[in-house]
Ligand SMILES: Nc1nc2c(c(=O)[nH]1)N[C@H]1C(S)=C(S)[C@@H](COP(=O)(O)OP(=O)(O)OC[C@H]3O[C@@H](n4cnc5c(N)ncnc54)[C@H](O)[C@@H]3O)O[C@H]1N2
């Protein structure tokens with residue numbers, strides 16, 4: 442680790458400069474969920490593909506129902522049914538003068554008809570008062586014939602959804618760069634696309650290190666703690682849109698760690714480790730991955746970019762960090778500090794933007810807002826460091842309140858927080874009522 446102190450922005454810039462969006466692939470719609478499109482999707486079929494009814498009712502000619510009222514209904518002869526999925530009336534019949542066809546929502550407007558009268562504006566073919574429903578065809582097939590009394594006039598095209606009123610052939614349904622969310626998947630399916638070209642979700646391998654770590658659910662013996670980082674960061678990677686793999690904690694042994702990482706490279710677009718990056722005698726990640734000691738993982742001597750650089754950043758928490766690339770494909774690796782809050786804050790600041798960059802997402806940053814500090818007393822921050830305190834943000838009041846102290850072991854306070862309060866490098870104290878920058882975590 443060099444003696445240079447790097448700023449948060451320098452470290453992030455270095456990471457983002459080294460991470461490239463993944464190569465696009467053609468994916469089935471369900472798999473494309475959450476991914477970024479790399480093609481303009483052009484519509485081939487009109488939506489709707491044909492004029493169709495927006496109501497259950499009767500397809501009529503407008504001159505036949507002109508001036509109709511409940512007192513003086515227009516009496517029309519019902520000549521058949523048009524259901525969704527039909528191409529029109531049976532035998533290609535048209536609706537002629539004095540005639541009507543029962544029509545269901547989504548069914549094509551039959552030839553001859555100009556508008557749809559909802560069933561509620563008729564007697565529903567019962568000869569009684571206004572209907573509130575149609576008789577089911579299976580119960581009363583005779584409803585498709587006989588007479589209907591129409592109680593209200595309609596304008597031309599009333600309750601008709603025009604062919605192409607949503608999109609037309611040649612329209613761009615979705616632009617390259619759009620994120621494929623649920624409504625976009627719906628649109629793609631509606632226009633008949635079964636696959637789209639997108640950047641895939643990155644595969645993130647999360648691996649924690651430390652001989653003290655015990656898997657939750659197992660017995661905790663003296664001096665040991667449960668591994669929480671690998672669970673939190675795997676969840677955070679998924680939350681960011683990645684396919685995340687959690688590797689059970691690796692003991693503090695450089696050879697084992699190197700071998701484990703080597704095994705994982707096959708399924709990794711990015712590797713994230715926690716712990717072992719500080720200055721202790723058992724700081725195994727640094728030992729295993731520092732450029733000088735990791736020839737086997739460095740990706741070949743002639744190729745640039747191999748090896749992991751360990752740095753001190755001017756931030757709290759999250760001072761010790763490692764970043765570089767490993768293996769034959771120069772897979773990016775971020776080595777985060779082991780303290781639980783440090784690893785989570787580091788993930789938010791560095792890994793999440795890297796994942797979003799791999800996905801091809803333009804804006805890789807969490808939203809930032811300004812808020813008024815609400816606290817019992819002044820907050821302090823070490824000089825020359827950017828401090829990230831955990832807080833709860835109240836959008837209505839425009840305030841942010843710290844939870845827990847600055848200690849990077851305070852997991853319970855982190856679990857209550859929904860924001861990070863940023864105290865810049867030149868701030869050593871912030872009074873209640875002061876204006877502060879806040880990073881929103883949700
Ligand atoms: N003499 C110095 N000591 C330390 C310095 C320093 O500059 N000089 N920096 C401190 C800071 S700041 C941090 S952050 C930590 C970073 O240490 P490591 O990344 O080497 O992490 P470890 O030593 O492995 O663990 C630190 C702490 O976190 C606990 N831990 C680790 N992994 C997990 C996990 N997966 N789940 C839950 N908790 C975990 C671990 O037990 C330790 O308590 O170094 C400081 N020391």
Ligand code: MOO
Pocket residue numbers: 756757758759760761778780783784849
């Ligand atoms: O900088 Mo360390 O990450 O506080 O605990």
